[in-house]
Amino acid sequence: MSIEHARQLITAAKRPASFSGAGLSAESGISTFRDARQGLWAKYDPALLASPQGFAANPEMVIEWYALRRRTIAAAEPNAAHRALATLDWPHITQNVDDLLHRAGACNVLQLHGSIMLDRCHGNCGYEETIDPADPPALRNCPKCPSPMRPGVVWFGESLPMDAWHAAEQACTSCDVLLVIGTSAVVYPAAGLISVAKSGSAKVIIVNTTASDASDLADVELIGPAGELVPKLLAS
Numbered sequence: 001m002s003i004e005h006a007r008q009l010i011t012a013a014k015r016p017a018s019f020s021g022a023g024l025s026a027e028s029g030i031s032t033f034r035d036a037r038q039g040l041w042a043k044y045d046p047a048l049l050a051s052p053q054g055f056a057a058n059p060e061m062v063i064e065w066y067a068l069r070r071r072t073i074a075a076a077e078p079n080a081a082h083r084a085l086a087t088l089d090w091p092h093i094t095q096n097v098d099d100l101l102h103r104a105g106a107c108n109v110l111q112l113h114g115s116i117m118l119d120r121c122h123g124n125c126g127y128e129e130t131i132d133p134a135d136p137p138a139l140r141n142c143p144k145c146p147s148p149m150r151p152g153v154v155w156f157g158e159s160l161p162m163d164a165w166h167a168a169e170q171a172c173t174s175c176d177v178l179l180v181i182g183t184s185a186v187v188y189p190a191a192g193l194i195s196v197a198k199s200g201s202a203k204v205i206i207v208n209t210t211a212s213d214a215s216d217l218a219d220v221e222l223i224g225p226a227g228e229l230v231p232k233l234l235a236s
C-alpha cells in the first residue's frame with residue numbers, strides 16, 4: 001500500500017474525484033471536529049452550537065461562535081494540499097465549510113455542508129448573502145422577512161444542499177478513483193459517498209493522520225499529514 005501504487009492509480013484514472021474533511025484544513029490552523037483534545041467538539045457542544053434547536057435556544061451564542069470561526073478562517077491560508085488539489089479540475093467534494101479550496105484556485109468544489117462565507121435566512125424566504133469573515137455580522141434579522149439570519153452551513157438534523165449532494169453522488173457513482181483526505185468518515189450521509197464510489201468499482205485512496213471509519217474501504221491508505229502527502233501524490 002505505497003504512495004507509488006496510489007500515484008499509479010491516479011495517473012491511470014479517467015474520472016478521478018476527491019472527498020475531503022476537516023483534516024484537509026488542519027495544517028492551515030483550522031481545528032478539526034473530533035480530535036480528542038483540540039477538536040471543536042471536545043470543547044464545544046454541537047447540540048448547542050450546530051443545531052436548529054441550539055439556535056432557537058440561544059441565537060446570540062451561536063452567532064458569536066460562528067464569528068469566532070469566521071475570523072479564524074479569514075486569517076488562515078490554503079496549505080500545500082489545497083494548492084495541489086486546486087491544480088486539478090476534478091470534482092472536489094468536501095464537507096468543509098471554509099473557502100480554502102476556492103482561495104487555492106479550485107473550480108469544481110462541491111460543499112456538502114454549505115459555506116461559512118454565506119449567511120442565509122433561517123425562515124423560508126430564500127434570501128442569502130456573502131459575508132466578510134474578517135468582520136462577521138452580529139445577530140440580525142433577514143432584510144426580506146422577519147426571520148433571523150444564520151450561517152449558510154448545514155446543522156445537525158438539517159438536509160444537505162440538494163444541488164451539491166446530487167452532483168457529489170453522481171461524481172462518486174462514476175469516478176474510477178476517489179481520493180479521500182482528512183475525514184473521520186462518521187457523519188452521514190456524506191461519509192456514505194465513499195461506499196458509493198467503492199460499489200461503483202472505484203479505487204479508494206485515503207490520506208489521514210490515523211485510521212478512520214473508512215479504512216476498510218481503502219485500496220491504499222496513506223498515514224500522514226495531508227499537506228505533505230497530497231502534493232507528493234499529485235506531483236506530475
Ligand code: OAD
Pocket residue numbers: 020021022023024026027032033034035039050095096113154155156181182183184185186187207208209210211212224225226227
Ligand atoms: P473530523 O474532525 O471528524 O475528522 C477529521 C479527520 O482528519 C480525522 O480522521 C483526523 O485523523 C484527520 N486529520 C487531522 N489532521 C490531519 C492532517 N493534517 N492530514 C490528514 N488528516 C488529518 O472531521 P470531518 O470528518 O470533516 O459537520 O467531520 C465531518 C463533519 O462532522 C463536519 O463537516 C462537521 C462535523 O460535525 C457539520 O458541521 C454538519
